Amino acid sequence: MRIITHNMLKCHVKNCTDPNKQFPLRFKDVQLEQVEAERNDEFLVRMLPRLDWPALLKTSKELGMGLPESIPENPGEDEEFLQAVHTFIMETHVKEGSMVCDGCAHEYKISNGIPNMLLAEHEI
Numbered sequence: 001m002r003i004i005t006h007n008m009l010k011c012h013v014k015n016c017t018d019p020n021k022q023f024p025l026r027f028k029d030v031q032l033e034q035v036e037a038e039r040n041d042e043f044l045v046r047m048l049p050r051l052d053w054p055a056l057l058k059t060s061k062e063l064g065m066g067l068p069e070s071i072p073e074n075p076g077e078d079e080e081f082l083q084a085v086h087t088f089i090m091e092t093h094v095k096e097g098s099m100v101c102d103g104c105a106h107e108y109k110i111s112n113g114i115p116n117m118l119l120a121e122h123e124i
């Protein structure tokens with residue numbers, strides 16, 4: 001699972017509705033893998049408004065990865081910025097581990113790069 005996907009996932013357990021806690025999910029015991037991918041600056045610039053930057057920043061710190069504190073004024077012309085974002089959201093893959101919700105403590109397992117977002121019947 002790429003980090004760009006994680007930035008769009010929130011807890012969907014019934015009654016877990018505090019927006020400050022159900023997102024972003026906190027990574028736990030993760031195994032990361034860097035997979036080289038071709039950089040598409042147009043795509044990255046288009047994605048920026050759709051990303052939750054504070055959440056992305058929080059996640060990057062959790063994982064010990066570097067990311068600029070904020071989006072520069074002209075992100076499309078900032079080589080260093082584009083590369084940092086690309087490396088983090090497109091090339092960083094979570095292979096194993098889990099994501100924990102701070103609201104309800106539900107743990108979403110990640111196995112072989114695939115997050116299991118399924119819930120038990122009583123959680124739906």
Ligand SMILES: [Zn+2]
Pocket residue numbers: 011012013016022101102103104105106
């Ligand atoms: Zn939750």
